Amino acid sequence: MSLQKKDVEKIAWLARLALSEQEVSDYARDLSDIFELVKQMNTVDTEGVLPLAHPLEITARLRRDEVVETNERDRFQSIAPLVKNGHYLVPKVIE
């Protein structure tokens, strides 16, 4: 298992992480090492084994359809980096 710099750049873009040149090569090495370790999983045959997504095999509980929340905009937006007229601001979204 060996990841190239271009693999790392692709993953970093999917994850929206700006990385320096140095970080790209460091992560290429680290990720290669880690996936080498991960590869040990292939030493066991898991044919037909049901994946376990959740430690306790219990099922969903549902909530009643009730409005229980009130307007908290001011409190939530007091910790926001940039707001105007009740909106969170981002650089122009082009559609």
Place this chain on the structure above:
Amino acid sequence: MDWEPVIGLEIHVQLATKSKIFSGASTRYGAEANTQACDVDVGLPGVLPVLNEEAVRMAIKLGLAIDATIARRSVFARKNYFYPDLPKGYQISQYELPIVSRGYVEIQADGEEPKIIGVTRAHLEEDAGKSVHEGFASMSGIDLNRAGTPLLEIVSEPDMRSAKEAIAYMKTIHTLVRYLEISDANMQEGSFRCDANVSVRPKGATAFGTRAELKNLNSFRFVERAINYELQRQIDMLEAGERILQETRLYDANKNETRSMRGKEEANDYRYFPDPDLLPLELDERYIESVRAELPELPRQKKLRFMADYDLSAYDAGVLSSSRELADFYEATVRASGSDPKLCANWVMGDLLGALNKEGKSITESPVSPTMVGALMARIADNTISGKIAKEVFEAMWRSEGDADAIIAAKGLKQVTDTRAIERFIDEVLEENAEQLAQYRSGKEKLFGHFVGQILKKSRGKANPQQVNTLLRKKLKGPSS
């Protein structure tokens, strides 16, 4: 070459729950920005989703109404991508195990035979917020009120072969969700939205062509136009020897064209995986049956019942069952009239819908009630007034001049059924038309109708036409006076 269109639709229906799918914030439309976005909707660190039971029941209703399989176990998954209206950086949706799968609906496009359209799946997911582009200079504003509103995404099989069929399918689903009362399906407010997968193939081919996904189709008219534009674009390209790209295209209603969204949607890799914050949803038979017990009569059942019970044509039954409100109005009219359901159907579909259309009103805004229309029908049936006079009475009711009986009394519109009174009109008319009478007697029998017309006119429409017919015929057969 002859080309065959292949069309499948993905319809997003906002479910009419009071609160959001994973939080207790209100789903009310039109509130001030971000005032209905609670901690879960904003995606604060540490918050967790809890599934709304009503959204589940609504999805089951749709599933039962289209004869689909309701999954005994379904799973919520995360669809990961970055976008400003998606606060958590992922959308909670269903991927491998949707709640509803393999159903169908019957559609009927204008002037065509009924056709079955398969529904591949319907899954629950959360809606995103909205980006606002006006009023923030070089920035966009984000409003998360809509974030977390429950959506049911209904995905059809690629079973439609024309834009007309696509519209018919869309209308069938639209009617259905409103019947089920699981959505207000208001296209202006975005609670009923549609994407279309469109491709063409040479007629007779079995393999599908490369498809384009059309987005931003937010009215029935746009869906039809966008599909037709896209079909033509693809045919033109193929005939020019070019290849179709699998891509997402945005419909521009102003220019009536579709254009590629390449670059915006580049290389999406949604990295779906089961949402670890939500456990699998398990539904047992009893629960599903409890939802089935809540189902109203569905459009198709209603149409068949109207045909059987009221002896209506398929067309009439179809029109009258096209919305639950109209069907209810019609049936209340029949009950109030205590008379001929066909007569009621003609009046509801004719005069009533005509008057509503003229004023741009919906059936729920009708100034005349089913009781009023029913009472009017009763007066036609018991010969108090003729159909012609009834139109005058209806117009007066529409102007809020009272109910049918009051208007008939006030305007003296009661039909004349007194034999002697009618005989007097007959005598007068025959007297005044001695020349025509002579012609009639010498064989010009079609003058009979002329006499009837004159007699009705003389009675100012109040004489019962059938009685006039009978008495006149008797008179003319008898010894000449």
Place this chain on the structure above:
Amino acid sequence: MAAPQAGHDLHQKTLAELSAALHERVVSSEELTRVFLDRIERFNPILNCFTTITREHALAQAKAADRRLKSGQGGPLTGLPIAHKDIFCTLGVKTACGSRMLDSFIAPYNATLIEHMHDAGMVMLGKTNMDEFAMGSSNETSYYGPVKNPWDPERVPGGSSGGSACAIAAQIAPAATGTDTGGSIRQPASLCGITGLKPTYGRVSRYGMIAFASSLDQGGPMAHTAEDIAMLLKVMAGFDKRDSTSVDRPVPDYTARLNDDIQGLTIGLPKEYFGEGVDSEIQALIDAAIKVFETLGAKARTISLPNTHLSIPAYYVVAPAECSSNLARYDGVRYGYRCKDPRDLADLYCRSRGEGFGAEVKRRIMIGTYALSAGYYDAYYLKAQQIRRLISEDFKKAFEDVDLIVGPTSPTVAFKLGEKTDDPVTMYLSDIYTVSVNLAGLPGLSMPVGFVGGLPVGLQIIGNYFSEARLCNVAHRFQQETEWHRMRPEGFS
């Protein structure tokens, strides 16, 4: 190593002892709170275990607790100070999760666990340092700098709840909260010589606990003794309607069964936990601890958890996969770090995240993103979830034959600061004995059983689902027979 001096100074006492002192009015909550606040002031500059000290908040809570105690309304925990891991949202108080990303984040709400602690009348001293977003085994990934191990300030306290473990060991807080995703309560408890419990998954609400890996994360108590752990867990545990994964099941009185007999209890010793890789001196201490259990009437036998060696590979797929998605919300838009002058939307995302997250967090996001990406999902994520079932089945089978499973918490004692920072794989391998418990969702407790070279060694006791009462009972009986939990590092008297 200082000799045990039970009952000498307030800061050396256990929670249970302090509770008695408060109820007997030997000391007031305010006085007690001031003792610990003063000690934080004195020792935090050396140890760096607190990132936020909530002095005013604490004194207000202490005064309220005193009124409550006076009126006879106090419970066992009323008036007792506690430190909270900075991963729990605390209303109006900075909650940074060890990250530059949340350096500006004043939480607008309380985590459910925090609410429970406040309701019980506990006094919040402050927020403890931790590995960034709980990703680390040494507390070196914190944006606020590493925490020092009070037993040797040149060594790490373990992680990710290193600040909490350190604060208790140095007696600048009598108890603390922690979270455990792959060993983050048990391993620092082991390395700092205290007692810590990771409850069964779903036992403690995760609402308001900043998520790292949702299917593995679990909050739990850290303190000097098993008795203290039992007192704390009783208040922490319980169903929460805001957490779909919390379990609706009655919370037992964990303190009521502390002294239960353990005669005839079967203890399983997984041969995979005692092989190569375990320091022989650590091995000897574990063996000695097992002897103590045997003198109390328990029976030990060797068992096998055959898929143990796959737990690290599976864990380092599952946890990063979930983390890559959980941490997508940090985008510089609604809260947290936002880069300066973004050129466009992509720049806002990439730089806010690139600058706001530290190296280890970015590393794990990348691992997880890769493992979930198109073409790799089956080979990595799905495979890891299958292995997860195998590991879970191993435990299920084992618990058919034994009541408890025992082994070392960590293969080594505390290592030197910086020793493993350049080698993520070696660092990950130090979680070998703890991660499988998280993959299976089981409860696990770590307690001190001796010292190697002056550094504490922890023993891990793993129980079946919801057997926390038994874990506390067994650990308590051990602590009745031994003094390891009373050892305090020098220099912090």
